[in-house]
Amino acid sequence: MEETGIGIWGVPLAIFAGAIRVSTPFIFVSLGETITERSGRINLGLEGTLVFGAMTAYAVAVMTNSPTLGVLAAMVAGAIFGLIHGWICKFPKVNDIAIGIAMMQFGLGMAFFLGKSFIQPVAPKLPSIPLGGWSSTPQIQAALNINVLFFIGAALALFLFWAFKNTRIGLILRVVGDSTDAARAMGIHPDRVRLLATAAGGSLAAIGGAYLSLYYPGSWNEGISSGQGLMAVALVIFARWNPIGSFLAALLFGGAGALGPALQSVGVTQGYYLFYAAPYVLTLVILIATSSPTRSLAGAPGALSLTK
Numbered sequence: 001m002e003e004t005g006i007g008i009w010g011v012p013l014a015i016f017a018g019a020i021r022v023s024t025p026f027i028f029v030s031l032g033e034t035i036t037e038r039s040g041r042i043n044l045g046l047e048g049t050l051v052f053g054a055m056t057a058y059a060v061a062v063m064t065n066s067p068t069l070g071v072l073a074a075m076v077a078g079a080i081f082g083l084i085h086g087w088i089c090k091f092p093k094v095n096d097i098a099i100g101i102a103m104m105q106f107g108l109g110m111a112f113f114l115g116k117s118f119i120q121p122v123a124p125k126l127p128s129i130p131l132g133g134w135s136s137t138p139q140i141q142a143a144l145n146i147n148v149l150f151f152i153g154a155a156l157a158l159f160l161f162w163a164f165k166n167t168r169i170g171l172i173l174r175v176v177g178d179s180t181d182a183a184r185a186m187g188i189h190p191d192r193v194r195l196l197a198t199a200a201g202g203s204l205a206a207i208g209g210a211y212l213s214l215y216y217p218g219s220w221n222e223g224i225s226s227g228q229g230l231m232a233v234a235l236v237i238f239a240r241w242n243p244i245g246s247f248l249a250a251l252l253f254g255g256a257g258a259l260g261p262a263l264q265s266v267g268v269t270q271g272y273y274l275f276y277a278a279p280y281v282l283t284l285v286i287l288i289a290t291s292s293p294t295r296s297l298a299g300a301p302g303a304l305s306l307t308k
Contacts, residue, residue, distance in 0.1 A: 018258020048107020078206025
C-alpha cells in the first residue's frame with residue numbers, strides 16, 4: 001500500500017525534493033541581487049561571483065577539511081568581487097552593465113585558472129538536516145533530507161523583508177535606491193551605500209556557489225553553474241525586489257529545474273530532457289512579460305536604470 005502511494009506521489013515528491021535542492025543557489029544569489037538593486041545598482045557579474053565562490057569554497061574545504069570554512073572563504077571572495085565592482089561603478093559615465101559583464105568574465109576566468117588543481121580532490125560536504133526520520137520509506141527520507149543553507153536562506157529572506165521596512169539601514173538603502181539627490185540632501189553618501197550593498201550582494205551570491213560545490217551537485221568543475229547568476233536578475237524583477245518574493249520565485253525556478261530529473265527518476269525515458277530547459281524558458285517568459293516601454297515596474301527602485 002505504501003509502495004502504491006509512493007508510485008502515485010513519485011513525481012510530486014521528486015519535484016518537491018528537487019525544488020529545494022535546485023532553488024538554494026537561486027535564493028542566495030537573488031537575495032544578494034535584491035540588496036544591490038535596492039541601492040540603485042544592477043550587478044550582472046554575479047555569475048562570475050557564483051562560480052568563483054564555488055571554487056573558493058571547494059578549495060578551502062579540501063585544504064582545511066572544513067566545509068564551514070569553505071563557505072566563509074567564499075563569502076569573503078564574493079564581497080571582494082562586489083567591492084571591486086562597486087568601486088569601478090562609482091566613476092562618472094561608467095556603465096553598470098558593461099562592468100558587470102566584465103566582472104563575470106573575470107570571475108569565470110579566475111575560477112577556471114585557479115581551480116584546475118582542485119577538480120580531482122574530494123571535499124567534505126555541507127551538513128543536511130534529516131527531517132524524514134519518521135518515515136521508513138527511502139524516497140521520503142531522501143526528499144526531506146534538507147541542507148542547512150536552505151533554512152538559512154529562508155530565515156534571511158524574512159529578515160531582509162523586515163529590515164528593509166523597519167531599520168535605519170533599510171531606510172537608507174531604500175532612499176539611495178529611489179533618489180540619489182534625495183539621499184545627498186539627507187547627508188547620505190550614495191556611492192558608499194551602493195559600494196557596501198554590492199559587496200553584500202556578492203557575498204551572498206558566493207554562498208550560492210559554495211552550495212553548488214559543497215552539497216549539490218557537490219563537486220568542483222568548470223561547468224558547475226548553469227547561468228544561475230544571470231537568471232537571478234530576472235528572478236528579482238519577477239519578485240518585484242521583495243525578499244520573500246525572491247525566495248518564493250527561487251522555489252518556482254527550482255521546481256522548474258527539477259522537472260527533468262523528476263521525470264527521469266520515475267522511469268520516463270523519452271522527452272524528459274526537454275524539461276531541463278524549463279528554467280531558461282521561464283526566464284525568457286518573465287523578461288518578456290515584464291518589459292514595457294511605456295510603464296515602470298511596480299516596486300522598482302527609482303535610481304535603478306538598465307541604461308545608465
